[in-house]
Amino acid sequence: MKNDDGAGKAITLHAGVIAVLVALNFVLPDYHHGVMARVLVLAVYAMGYNLLFGYAGLLSLGHAMFFAAGLYGAGLTMYHLNWGVPSAFIAGLVAGVLLSLVIGVLALRTKGVAFMIVTMMFAQVAYLLVYYFGTWTRGDEGLVIQQQARAIEFGATRLDLTDPTTRYMAALLLFSVVLVITLIVVRSSFGRVLVAIRENEERTKMLGYDTFANKLAAMVASGAICAAAGAAYVILFGYVGSTLASVQYSILPLLWVLLGGAATTLGPLVGTVLMYYLIDGSSDLLKAYLPGWNVSYLGIVGVALILLVLFFPKGLLGTVRDRFARWLP
Amino acid sequence: MTDNRDSSSIFRKKISRRSTLKGLGATAAGLVAGPIVAGPGFVRYAQAQSSAPIKIGFQAHRTGIGAAYGRWYEKTTNAAIKAINDAGGITGRPVEIIVEDDGTDPGRGAEVVGKFATQHKVDVAYGTLFSHVVIGSAPVAGEFKLPYFVVSEGHHVASTKLNRYVFQPGITDVKSQIQAMAPWIAANAGKKVCQIFPDFAFGYDHRDYLPPALKAQGADVVAQIAIPPTESSFTKYFPQIPSDTDVIYHVMVGPAVLTFVKELGEFYGSNRPQLFGFIDSLEAVDINSPGLEFLDGSHFWEGAPRYAQADDSDAMKAYRAAVGIDDNGASVDDPKDVSTAAHMFGCWETLYVIKKAMEDAGYKGPEDRAKLVEATEALTEFAEGPEHPQGKKTFNGKIHQCFGIQNISKVEDGKLKVVHKTSIEDGLYEPEGDYTTQAL
Amino acid sequence: MAFGPHLLLATLEGLVTAAVLALTALGLSLVFGVMRVVNVAHGEFFMLGAVLAWAVASAFGGHPAVGFVAALVVAPLIVGALALVADLLVLKRLNYNPEATIVATIGLLYIIQQAALSFYGPEARPVEAPFSYRVLLPWFGYSGYKLAVIGASILLLLATWFVLARTRIGMVMRATQYDSETAQAFGIPVDRVYAGVFAVGAMLAAVAAVLIVPTSQAHYLMGRDPLLLSFIVVIIGGLGSLRGTVVAALLIGVSDGIISVFFSPTLAKIIATLAVAMVLVFRPQGLFGTAAR
Incomplete structure (x- = not known):
């Protein structure tokens, strides 16, 4: 494996992407500026998903529970206990780590189709728990975190996370940190073991690797990143509700990753951005050309999934990597 | 407050973001982003001229679980806007409605309100029905300081848990509705009430507000049966209804409601307790559907009556004609297309409040x-009048909520006939807070 | 109500659930057993059955039984044809790769929901039962039609069992399930068997939906619960096992009714779902299945 010849290019590319995203803060019109802040947070969710699905080859249909762990871990502590932003974020992260550890220990006993269904079942349990504890979560209606609570105070300075620029930069900071972590992980020996497990678990086991421990570590890392995205979502956008824990939010990261390219570090971002604008843009077009058809994300997501799996099973960046840039991480 | 916020931002301030934009000019922005997404957001809109239309962003449930309601909210909105424009618009300017589908999803709802504020640059946002979408979207409205007029009947606005930019001036909230129903139930239906409600937020309002309201009238809730959100069959819960129940108070919502009523009918037959329900269950559903015969003689809350009543005011008649519903509350074009009459009047009235x-x-x-x-x-x-055909209302500016009369209707000969109208005072309660103390 | 009648009612309700569930889950199990495909769009075939039943029944006037019988014949045929097309256009081109087909059937799920929303609309619409007879028990009344659903389901299950176990078609299917490559070598047209099985699986879901829709109503989002429940049944019963599927449907259906007697309903759902997940974790071959292949 000639890994080193791509290292320079890879680092330049990732630094370049972050630099472009910083620059976008100053040039994007208000609407797209706001959209990108949200997309960056959701891209973090997709990156967490990609770590498990793309690199370790474990297709989960229940990642909404990890996103929700962060969402509720941060949201409930802020709403009921008046915790500050940093401690609430940590609460969300810890909730995600604990949940992914428990789910990992159980679900990783299964593989393939059974793993998909088990994760889906656990996510359904998590979703119903939100309703069961409706007294605190307000179930489907959810809770609003007031604007004045969504700020970080360092002594005299107050960082208002609802200010568009601050919010964008906070989302970008989280995104950049996770991107760098992903890059380090996939280039590390741990990342290579995960890929080896994906390609042939039996052989990896015979080579002396503890595949269960490695998969569990991937699961926890993935759960933690998704929970960080969930916690950031409630802190930056101020809302927690059970819809964000529903099956649909387990399918979405899969879609984003497939679109952008599984097992590519930048695929999740590309997929999330494209899918957002596909739904947003096509709704205007469809309204104009197919009035009365009520075409919504349902149809668009459905067609996109089938086309992807038929014609671009490796996603955009995966195809780019195969054809043009083998060094792409 | 606004100044504070901008100066406290450690990154470049909003002002500098703007000036950078100007400095680089539209060319640069176009070069960076234009080839990727040629969205209308990249076109800088000219400042609204005095003759330019007033733009109202309508957050519509075109798809998702609220789609049946959403369709009628849209029809009513279009009818009201036509009436307003025909009469000269607002402050002499025409009104334009910009519709965005939120998929009845709070996440998308928040994005849509953001789109209204920053891309469509609407004057106000309006029209949301489902509570979770209202609550999910409210923070965005507050952050962009975009007045947001909802037609949801949820207690969320009046609870003062949202923010100063959210209003509900066209329809009474559910807490007030419940409270106004209690005296009639206790006096006419029975003293022992069994509640059946969905085990999520909409049901909790009924679970929490009905018992104290009934207690004040000398009646009691003898059992509360919560049905989980994923349930599609209900018979197995009916044995939990105490046998000494005088009246079953039901507020099921969603597509499984027909099943609920049918199964209740099979369970009890003709020998049933009194039934009192919120028409929310059967909005957009024909009351004469097979299996619903069982509802004959039962009572419903209605915001505005679905069926034309003998004593309808001229304003009510004109409103019904404008929206296009016949005497049975169905579309004049298709008698099978039943409206959501009990709620959609709120769209009409809210637009006139705006x-x-x-x-x-x-x-x-x-x-x-x-x-x-x-x-x-x-x-x-x-x-009361052409602008407020449902009836007179009072508005509490501190909690951003209106209060109106409620109708109690009886199912007779396959129609809903109004048998009692509550007074506005029946539905008043102590304000839980005061939005006007919040900064603008 | 006294405990005895309460339990009787819960059992009756459980049997109805089980009857419909057995048919729906059998379709899912068949598709998995023969094709090794997890069809996430299975619930949408159920939904299509109900929606088409409404369309067919409302096209026929006169006695409700006429429209219902027509729906019972026509709706499954249309659904089967659609499944056939989906198999040819999508699944076959993916070579029935298990993970790719899951993603593809998720796509199919959304497309079918979208189609139903566009052409049928967002409303919940009722279908009239072929007859309305209320069985009067000393403690409560019960729908005679629901009892008929149980009977019809048993007949259909027996018919399916007969086809699978006693006819040439069944033998060909079992041969394909056992070893598709050898079957191919012996001249069995495996592609056609796969397409046929996928269509029959969808038709079973559609029949179940037509049977149950007079007790509920057709709605474009109604496919989600049958899908989850079918998954549960197929897992507990052991993927691809007919007898296991029926036994598991009974177990799940009846216990769903009875658990709700003792626990708060939402908690009951949580416990049931968790229990199934645990079965899959600790006994992946299902409670009744033999070792996974």
């Missing part, structure tokens, strides 16, 4: 949004 508030504020454009909020808060009363 008109009134804008005219009071001398509203000229988005820079006057704060004035618009204060003008709305200053409203106190809406007289």
Whole structure:
């Protein structure tokens, strides 16, 4: 494996992407500026998903529970206990780590189709728990975190996370940190073991690797990143509700990753951005050309999934990597 | 507050973001982003001229679980806007409705309100029904300081847990509705009440507000049966209804409601307790559907009556004609297409409240949004008439919520006939907070 | 109500659930057993059955039984044809790769929901039962039609069992399930068997939906619960096992009714779902299945 010849290019590319995203803060019109802040947070969710699905080859249909762990871990502590932003974020992260550890220990006993269904079942349990504890979560209606609570105070300075620029930069900071972590992980020996497990678990086991421990570590890392995205979502956008824990939010990261390219570090971002604008843009077009058809994300997501799996099973960046840039991480 | 926020930002301030934009010019922005996404957001809109239309962003449930309601909300909105424009618009300017589908999803709802504020640059956002979408979208409205007029009947606005930019001036909230129902139930239906409600937020309002309201009238809730959100069959819960129940109070919602009523019918037959329900269960559903015969003789809450009543005012008749519903509350084009009459009047009335508030504020454009909020808060009363066909209302500017009369209708000969109208006072309660103390 | 009648009612309700569930889950199990495909769009075939039943029944006037019988014949045929097309256009081109087909059937799920929303609309619409007879028990009344659903389901299950176990078609299917490559070598047209099985699986879901829709109503989002429940049944019963599927449907259906007697309903759902997940974790071959292949 000639890994080193791509290292320079890879680092330049990732630094370049972050630099472009910083620059976008100053040039994007208000609407797209706001959209990108949200997309960056959701891209973090997709990156967490990609770590498990793309690199370790474990297709989960229940990642909404990890996103929700962060969402509720941060949201409930802020709403009921008046915790500050940093401690609430940590609460969300810890909730995600604990949940992914428990789910990992159980679900990783299964593989393939059974793993998909088990994760889906656990996510359904998590979703119903939100309703069961409706007294605190307000179930489907959810809770609003007031604007004045969504700020970080360092002594005299107050960082208002609802200010568009601050919010964008906070989302970008989280995104950049996770991107760098992903890059380090996939280039590390741990990342290579995960890929080896994906390609042939039996052989990896015979080579002396503890595949269960490695998969569990991937699961926890993935759960933690998704929970960080969930916690950031409630802190930056101020809302927690059970819809964000529903099956649909387990399918979405899969879609984003497939679109952008599984097992590519930048695929999740590309997929999330494209899918957002596909739904947003096509709704205007469809309204104009197919009035009365009520075409919504349902149809668009459905067609996109089938086309992807038929014609671009490796996603955009995966195809780019195969054809043009083998060094792409 | 606004100044504080901008100066405290450690990154480049909003002002500098703007100036950078100008400095680089539209060319640069176009070069960076244009080839990727040629969205209308990249076109800089000219400042609204005095003759330019007033833009109202309508957050519509075109798809998702609220789609049946959403369709009728849209019809009513179009009818009201036509009436307003035919009469000269708002402050002499025509009104334009910009519709965005939120998929009845709070996440998308928040994005849609953001799109209204920053891309469509609407003057106000309006029209949301489902509570979770309202609650999910409210923070965005507050952050962009975009007045947001909802037609949801949820207690969320009046709870003062949202923010100063959210209003509900066209339909009474559910807490008030429940409280107004209690005296009639206790006096006419029975003293021992069994509640059946969905085990999520909409049901919790009924679970929490009905018992104290009934207690005040000398009646009691003898059992509360919560049905989980994923349930599609209900018979197995019916044995939990105590045998000494006088009246079953049911507020099931969603597509499984027909099953609920049918199964209740099979369970009890003709020998049943009194039934009292909220028509929310059967909005957009024909009351004469097979299996619903069982409802004959039962009572429903209605915001506005679905069926034309003998004593309908001229204003009500004109409103029904404008929206296009026949005497049975179905579309004039398709008698099978039943409307959501009990709620959709709220769209009509809310649009007239927006008109009134804008005219009071001398509203000229988005820079006057704060004035618009204060003008709305200053409203106190809406007289019955063409603008408020459902009836007279009072408005509490501190909690941003209106209070109106409620109808109790009886199912007779396959129609709903209004048998009692509550007074506004029946539904008043102590305010839980005060939005006007929040900064604008 | 006294405990005895309460339990009787819960059992009756459980049997109805089980009857419909057995048919729906059998379709899912068949598709998995023969094709090794997890069809996430299975619930949408159920939904299509109900929606088409409404369309067919409302096209026929006169006695409700006429429209219902027509729906019972026509709706499954249309659904089967659609499944056939989906198999040819999508699944076959993916070579029935298990993970790719899951993603593809998720796509199919959304497309079918979208189609139903566009052409049928967002409303919940009722279908009239072929007859309305209320069985009067000393403690409560019960729908005679629901009892008929149980009977019809048993007949259909027996018919399916007969086809699978006693006819040439069944033998060909079992041969394909056992070893598709050898079957191919012996001249069995495996592609056609796969397409046929996928269509029959969808038709079973559609029949179940037509049977149950007179007790509920057709709605474009109604496919989600049958899908989850079918998954549960197929897992507990052991993927691809007919007898296991029926036994598991009974177990799940009846216990769903009875658990709700003792626990708060939402908690009951949580416990049931968790229990199934645990079965899959600790006994992946299902409670009744033999070792996974």
